Amino acid sequence: MIAIKENISLQKDNTLHLDVKTRFFTEVHSLNDIVDVTNISRFKNTPILILGGGANILFTKNYDGLVIKNSLKGKKIIKENNNYVIIEIRSGEDWPELVAYTVENNWVGIENLAYIPGTVGASPVQNIGAYGQSLEDTFVSLEAIELSSGKIKVFAKEDCEFKYRDSIFKSELKDKYFIISIRLKLSKHFKSVDSSYHSRYESLEEELKSFAKPPFTLKNVYEAIIRIRQKKLPDINKVGTIGSTFANPFINKKQLLELQKKFPDIQFYPVDKMKYPSINNPNLQGADIVKIPAGWLLEEAGWKNKRIGNIGTHPDHALCVIAYKGATPEEFYSFTENMRRDFKEKYKIDLEYEVNII
Numbered sequence: 001m002i003a004i005k006e007n008i009s010l011q012k013d014n015t016l017h018l019d020v021k022t023r024f025f026t027e028v029h030s031l032n033d034i035v036d037v038t039n040i041s042r043f044k045n046t047p048i049l050i051l052g053g054g055a056n057i058l059f060t061k062n063y064d065g066l067v068i069k070n071s072l073k074g075k076k077i078i079k080e081n082n083n084y085v086i087i088e089i090r091s092g093e094d095w096p097e098l099v100a101y102t103v104e105n106n107w108v109g110i111e112n113l114a115y116i117p118g119t120v121g122a123s124p125v126q127n128i129g130a131y132g133q134s135l136e137d138t139f140v141s142l143e144a145i146e147l148s149s150g151k152i153k154v155f156a157k158e159d160c161e162f163k164y165r166d167s168i169f170k171s172e173l174k175d176k177y178f179i180i181s182i183r184l185k186l187s188k189h190f191k192s193v194d195s196s197y198h199s200r201y202e203s204l205e206e207e208l209k210s211f212a213k214p215p216f217t218l219k220n221v222y223e224a225i226i227r228i229r230q231k232k233l234p235d236i237n238k239v240g241t242i243g244s245t246f247a248n249p250f251i252n253k254k255q256l257l258e259l260q261k262k263f264p265d266i267q268f269y270p271v272d273k274m275k276y277p278s279i280n281n282p283n284l285q286g287a288d289i290v291k292i293p294a295g296w297l298l299e300e301a302g303w304k305n306k307r308i309g310n311i312g313t314h315p316d317h318a319l320c321v322i323a324y325k326g327a328t329p330e331e332f333y334s335f336t337e338n339m340r341r342d343f344k345e346k347y348k349i350d351l352e353y354e355v356n357i358i
């Protein structure tokens with residue numbers, strides 16, 4: 001029978017290293033373990049939180065429920081030919097290790113998602129993305145178990161309702177299904193790399209040229225992404241952070257024109273294949289929508305390198321909030337709520353959390 005522990009600290013299980021406690025805690029290593037948990041009747045009415053690496057969860061207080069820590073391991077090839085490979089990966093595998101493994105095998109498709117901390121199982125939840133690539137680009141399907149019934153279901157790509165940093169598992173089915181494994185289709189042909197990605201802070205092409213010569217290889221791109229990220233982001237083993245605390249807002253053309261009066265050089269991006277999560281919002285219906293950089297606007301509002309008590313923003317990136325030693329969950333949340341209030345006041349735009357608030 002699976003072991004359930006009580007009053008356990010999650011300090012090692014969240015990348016902010018906040019000392020929050022959970023009332024109940026268990027770790028699953030197999031499908032049987034998950035089935036065992038779903039069969040425990042005393043947890044039928046208890047809130048359940050599935051925990052991967054805790055790189056996208058903001059605990060604002062102790063958790064009064066059951067945390068299921070995911071340690072399902074393993075990967076296998078489902079199909080392979082001269083053009084592509086379909087691999088199935090168990091959800092407790094480490095995402096950065098998976099990317100390294102695919103690059104090592106010369107399989108193309110998730111190299112720009114290198115160094116994103118966390119587990120494979122969380123990757124579809126917010127449809128992880130970076131440097132122009134998103135999980136959905138290579139995603140085939142996933143297998144998940146319904147926590148209330150113990151039934152296993154396969155979700156095809158279209159069932160997952162992927163959007164920008166969003167999926168059905170972050171909204172309608174949040175905490176209802178435990179993702180067991182995912183399948184990805186990766187190409188065996190590395191055509192000339194699209195190194196055009198750039199922002200105000202970084203350029204993939206420039207990074208590549210700093211250590212390699214064209215035509216760039218898959219390994220070159222992988223290395224360039226890691227170099228950029230290491231320069232840009234704090235080391236999660238040393239510093240408490242959840243990466244980008246807020247998502248980049250989507251606004252309509254009218255709002256953009258308003259912003260441009262004040263900030264003529266504001267960068268904005270086409271929505272492309274991404275969809276706005278709340279497209280029903282009357283402000284946005286029928287409008288031409290663009291994405292604007294939250295970090296840039298926060299910086300303009302004076303939020304870069306700002307510290308209050310044990311919480312502060314990164315010296316170079318206002319979007320990256322850091323919890324210093326001794327920080328409490330309440331302190332962290334109060335800091336980020338201040339950021340949101342200030343943003344709304346200055347720009348009349350809602351800043352939405354990218355991370356899951358617990």
Ligand SMILES: Cc1cc2nc3c(=O)[nH]c(=O)nc-3n(C[C@H](O)[C@H](O)[C@H](O)COP(=O)(O)OP(=O)(O)OC[C@H]3O[C@@H](n4cnc5c(N)ncnc54)[C@H](O)[C@@H]3O)c2cc1C
Binds near residue numbers: 356
């Ligand atoms: C320094 C840093 C940089 C980052 N950079 C990026 C980036 O470039 N792009 C990006 O997209 N994200 C980025 N992130 C966010 C984070 O890495 C991703 O969201 C990652 O997928 C989180 O994985 P995790 O295992 O830690 O998930 P957790 O934080 O443990 O969980 C996140 C959510 O997914 C749910 N969940 C987890 N596992 C499962 C499962 N098996 N079944 C069902 N639900 C599950 C949880 O309940 C929770 O709601 C960054 C984070 C940090 C700290």
